[in-house]
Amino acid sequence: MEDYERNSNSPTHEDDSDVRKGPWTEKEDAILVNFVSVHGDARWNHIARSSGLKRTGKSCRLRWLNYLRPDVRRGNITLEEQFMILKLHSLWGNRWSKIAQYLPGRTDNEIKNYWRTRVQKQAKHLRCDVNSNLFKETMRNVWMPRLVERINAQSSSATCEQVESMMIADPGQPIDVPSPGEPGYVQFNPHHHNQQQFLPATEISATSSNSPAETLSDVQGGAVNGSGYDPVGQTGFGEFNDWGCVGGNNMWTNDESLWFLQDQFCHETTSYSYN
DNA sequence: AACACATCCAACCGCGCGGTA
DNA sequence: TTACCGCGCGGTTGGATGTGT
Numbered sequence: 001m002e003d004y005e006r007n008s009n010s011p012t013h014e015d016d017s018d019v020r021k022g023p024w025t026e027k028e029d030a031i032l033v034n035f036v037s038v039h040g041d042a043r044w045n046h047i048a049r050s051s052g053l054k055r056t057g058k059s060c061r062l063r064w065l066n067y068l069r070p071d072v073r074r075g076n077i078t079l080e081e082q083f084m085i086l087k088l089h090s091l092w093g094n095r096w097s098k099i100a101q102y103l104p105g106r107t108d109n110e111i112k113n114y115w116r117t118r119v120q121k122q123a124k125h126l127r128c129d130v131n132s133n134l135f136k137e138t139m140r141n142v143w144m145p146r147l148v149e150r151i152n153a154q155s156s157s158a159t160c161e162q163v164e165s166m167m168i169a170d171p172g173q174p175i176d177v178p179s180p181g182e183p184g185y186v187q188f189n190p191h192h193h194n195q196q197q198f199l200p201a202t203e204i205s206a207t208s209s210n211s212p213a214e215t216l217s218d219v220q221g222g223a224v225n226g227s228g229y230d231p232v233g234q235t236g237f238g239e240f241n242d243w244g245c246v247g248g249n250n251m252w253t254n255d256e257s258l259w260f261l262q263d264q265f266c267h268e269t270t271s272y273s274y275n
Numbered sequence: 276a277a278c279a280c281a282t283c284c285a286a287c288c289g290c291g292c293g294g295t296a
Numbered sequence: 297t298t299a300c301c302g303c304g305c306g307g308t309t310g311g312a313t314g315t316g317t
Contacts, residue, residue, distance in 0.1 A: 021286085021287075022286080022287090023285075023286080023311090024285090024286090042303095043302080043303095044302075044303070045301085045302060045303090046302095057302075057303080058287085058288090058302095058303080058304090059286075059287080061303075061304085062285085062286065062287085063285090063286080065304095066284095066285070066286080067285075067286095074284090094305095094306065094307090095305090095306090096305075096306065097304075097305060097306085108304095108305075108306085109284080109285080109286085109306095110284080112306075112307085113283070113284055113285085114284095116307095116308095117282065117283060117284080121282085
C-alpha cells in the first residue's frame, strides 16, 4: 500500500489525480447519499462518475454499504450477535457476507473486524490457532454456552425461543447442538418469550425490529449483576462466576473475562499441548 | 503530563465470479 | 469462445482513539 496516503485530501498521485482516496468528508457523504436516494444503489462506477465524486465505484459502494446505508448498525455487538457470529463462523468460516445476512444491519466488514480484533485475539492469548480444533471446541463447549447463559439471563431482551432459533439459524444444514449431558449442553430458560426471529436480513421487513442496539453497559447490569442470575449455571461453570462484564465491556475485551476463559480453557484442556 | 503500547475500525487492495457483447 | 467490465468478497493496512505506566 505504498501508494496510498490516507490522510491526504489531495490526490495520491499526479497520475491519477482524478481519484480521491482516504477518509470521506461530510460533503462527499452528502453527495453520495443524495445521489443514491435518487438513482438507487446499483452500478457503482456509474454513480462514481455521474455524481461528480472523485472516487472509484468500489469506494462509493463500500462507503454506502458500511457507513451511509440507512439501516446500518455500528458498534456494540450484542450477546446475541456474538453468539450468531461464533455459531455461523463455525459453520461457514470466513464467509463474512454470508454471516452478515443473519445479522440485520451489520456489515461483513464489521463482523470481520469483530472476529479479527476480539476472537482472534483470544486465540492468540490462548496460544492456539484460531482454526485449530482445540480452539473451535473451546468456543463451542465453553464460550458459546456461557454466551447462551448470559443471553438467557437477559430476560428483557433475549428469550428461550430466540436463542433456540439462533441455534438452528442456518437454513441449509442442521447445527450440531450438544445433547443433555454432553459438554456444552445448555438448558434454555423456559420462562422467556419470543420477541424476534433471527433470519437473513433480506427476509426481515423494514418494520421488524431486530433487538435494539443495547449497550454493553446494559448487558453488564442486566445479565451479570441483575437479579435472578444464577452463576452456578446449568453447564457447571459456576466456579468461575465472575467472568462476566465486571467493569469491562464484553466477554472479549474484559480482562477478567479473558482470565476466566483462560482458566476455563486450561481447566478443561489440561491434556492438550499448547504447542 | 507525557509517552508507549494496545485496540478499534474505516477504507484500501487484489482476486475471482458472473454477465454481456 | 473469448475478452471485457462491474461487482462483491476476503484480507490487510494504518490512523485514531483508548489505556497503562
